[in-house]
Amino acid sequence: MRWKEVSRGYSDRVLALSSKSPREILGVSVDSTSEQVKSAYLRLVKTYHPDKSDPFMVKHNEEILKIVNVAYKKIMEGELK
Numbered sequence: 001m002r003w004k005e006v007s008r009g010y011s012d013r014v015l016a017l018s019s020k021s022p023r024e025i026l027g028v029s030v031d032s033t034s035e036q037v038k039s040a041y042l043r044l045v046k047t048y049h050p051d052k053s054d055p056f057m058v059k060h061n062e063e064i065l066k067i068v069n070v071a072y073k074k075i076m077e078g079e080l081k
Contacts, residue, residue, distance in 0.1 A: 017067055037076070045068065
């Protein structure tokens with residue numbers, strides 16, 4: 001099977017994910033505890049870690065992890081205040 005314009009399909013997915021709120025990105029509710037947030041974050045890191053992914057998906061997973069890391073930082077900084 002030949003792939004045509006593969007990068008376009010994945011860039012749309014990254015763009016859609018980046019437009020969500022931090023809690024939507026991690027998949028946690030507003031009343032979730034910091035332990036639940038951390039658990040969701042670690043689950044996503046394990047899923048999208050570039051070292052454990054197919055070489056074809058490395059760039060995509062790096063972009064997803066950047067978004068996940070920013071979302072996690074925003075949530076945790078908000079809870080510390």
